Amino acid sequence: MEQQLEHAYEEVLRRNPGEAEFHQAVREVFDSLGPVLRKNPRYVDAAVLERLCEPERQIIFRVPWVDDAGRVRINRGFRVEYNSALGPYKGGLRFHPSVYLGIVKFLGFEQIFKNALSGLPIGGGKGGSDFDPRGRSTQEVMRFCQSFMTELYRHIGEYTDVPAGDIGVGQREIGYLFGQYKRITNRYESGVLTGKGISWGGSLVRTEATGYGTVLFANEMLGTKGQDLDGRRVTVSGSGNVAIFAIEKATQLGATAVAFSDSSGYVVDEAGIDLELLKEVKLVDRGRAKDYVDRRPGARLVTDGSIWDVPTDVALPCATQNELDENDARTLLKNGAVAVAEGANMPTTPEALRLFQEAGTLFAPGKAANAGGVATSALEMQQNASRDSWTFEYTEERLADIMRDVHARCAATAEEYGRPGDYVVGANIAGFIKVADAMLAQGVI
Ligand SMILES: NC(=O)C1=CN([C@@H]2O[C@H](COP(=O)(O)OP(=O)(O)OC[C@H]3O[C@@H](n4cnc5c(N)ncnc54)[C@H](O)[C@@H]3O)[C@@H](O)[C@H]2O)C=CC1
Numbered sequence: 001m002e003q004q005l006e007h008a009y010e011e012v013l014r015r016n017p018g019e020a021e022f023h024q025a026v027r028e029v030f031d032s033l034g035p036v037l038r039k040n041p042r043y044v045d046a047a048v049l050e051r052l053c054e055p056e057r058q059i060i061f062r063v064p065w066v067d068d069a070g071r072v073r074i075n076r077g078f079r080v081e082y083n084s085a086l087g088p089y090k091g092g093l094r095f096h097p098s099v100y101l102g103i104v105k106f107l108g109f110e111q112i113f114k115n116a117l118s119g120l121p122i123g124g125g126k127g128g129s130d131f132d133p134r135g136r137s138t139q140e141v142m143r144f145c146q147s148f149m150t151e152l153y154r155h156i157g158e159y160t161d162v163p164a165g166d167i168g169v170g171q172r173e174i175g176y177l178f179g180q181y182k183r184i185t186n187r188y189e190s191g192v193l194t195g196k197g198i199s200w201g202g203s204l205v206r207t208e209a210t211g212y213g214t215v216l217f218a219n220e221m222l223g224t225k226g227q228d229l230d231g232r233r234v235t236v237s238g239s240g241n242v243a244i245f246a247i248e249k250a251t252q253l254g255a256t257a258v259a260f261s262d263s264s265g266y267v268v269d270e271a272g273i274d275l276e277l278l279k280e281v282k283l284v285d286r287g288r289a290k291d292y293v294d295r296r297p298g299a300r301l302v303t304d305g306s307i308w309d310v311p312t313d314v315a316l317p318c319a320t321q322n323e324l325d326e327n328d329a330r331t332l333l334k335n336g337a338v339a340v341a342e343g344a345n346m347p348t349t350p351e352a353l354r355l356f357q358e359a360g361t362l363f364a365p366g367k368a369a370n371a372g373g374v375a376t377s378a379l380e381m382q383q384n385a386s387r388d389s390w391t392f393e394y395t396e397e398r399l400a401d402i403m404r405d406v407h408a409r410c411a412a413t414a415e416e417y418g419r420p421g422d423y424v425v426g427a428n429i430a431g432f433i434k435v436a437d438a439m440l441a442q443g444v445i
């Protein structure tokens with residue numbers, strides 16, 4: 001079976017040149033699959049690996065828009081409709097200058113397994129653009145979103161493909177995208193996008209869900225060792241949607257979050273991050289880390305080195321891919337970190353992951369730990385379909401149940417395949433089996 005996996009991986013390299021992040025995401029999943037393929041050769045016979053590595057549809061389009069100075073700008077838009085074995089394509093849109101096809105494909109590939117693990121009927125997809133929202137006015141962002149949707153609308157729908165937010169796309173952008181979709185189609189199709197505002201079809205808890213879910217997963221992992229987050233030091237990279245609500249849930253569970261970051265550096269606040277201030281700086285003012293430090297006595301901004309230099313018990317990388325490397329892992333281990341849970345998608349490099357695995361550190365891969373976001377999007381779709389809206393308490397309880405289930409499924413699968421405590425193997429195998437079985441049942445498509 002190892003030979004088949006190697007052959008399939010070589011084909012991925014050959015067919016997708018230059019897409020390093022996509023190669024990395026495939027490699028990490030393939031590294032887990034040997035035992036499951038040996039046990040079920042029918043997956044190999046039906047070319048499930050090869051099919052999983054080829055998206056069902058890849059859409060690339062021009063996004064023209066006019067900036068505030070009247071100049072015409074051109075960006076590139078993407079939507080990769082990766083796999084629909086379990087439901088309509090589902091996954092976020094990322095607006096960031098680094099976006100290219102390889103990033104969208106890695107995210108879409110990860111999304112297939114994550115969505116399978118959530119236990120909800122959603123397939124995998126992802127999209128975005130190399131548009132950089134930083135420094136752009138609200139009017140420019142709106143014009144960009146309207147142009148983006150003017151092409152995207154023909155590819156998406158409640159039963160087809162349901163985008164949501166990711167880096168650079170929050171409720172404001174979802175609002176402009178939804179408005180343009182409604183205008184073009186003349187349909188109030190609430191279930192076409194998730195992450196909407198509460199008064200126009202959104203779900204309570206969706207904003208908080210990814211960060212909350214990541215922390216709940218970390219707490220479940222600690223629970224297997226008779227420990228929890230209470231009294232722990234936590235470090236959270238990033239200061240966007242995922243990071244902020246990871247800090248909030250960790251604080252609710254009795255931990256002290258001592259550091260966060262953005263692309264300008266990291267902030268250490270030994271007294272515990274002031275969440276209200278952080279929300280004001282980041283969510284209201286759209287400011288920088290320095291704006292927090294300017295208003296918070298005792299906090300300091302560090303503009304060189306790495307946030308993972310800050311001694312911590314629990315590390316929550318919640319910014320972006322490959323942000324925690326081998327050196328960072330060594331430092332975290334030296335400083336006694338006991339758990340790492342990925343709020344971001346693939347934030348840990350393969351070399352760093354290996355070090356954590358060798359050290360026996362509790363390690364939650366993003367496709368399991370951050371599944372609460374997309375799961376709550378699926379709950380938003382349920383509410384839209386039934387024209388209902390649930391309370392915060394009820395929705396949060398559903399999220400907590402889902403995260404417990406995801407944790408239990410990963411742990412049980414790791415155990416079954418002889419790797420107890422290895423959540424990477426557990427998540428990859430459990431997600432793979434669910435998707436692969438549905439693909440087999442649906443024939444060669
Ligand atoms: N929003 C969601 O529901 C979900 C997001 N994720 C993942 O979580 C991560 C963060 O996403 P969001 O919080 O939604 O985005 P966001 O746009 O709200 O925040 C992103 C944060 O990461 C930082 N960042 C981005 N690129 C960076 C870079 N190259 N270097 C340093 N810092 C950088 C930004 O300063 C910002 O603080 C991403 O990996 C995303 O794919 C995963 C699951 C769901």
Ligand SMILES: O=C(O)CCC(=O)C(=O)O
Pocket residue numbers: 090091092093111114162163164165166194345370371373374375377
């Ligand atoms: O809520 C969603 O549909 C997407 C969330 C997402 O992009 C992710 O899980 O990485």
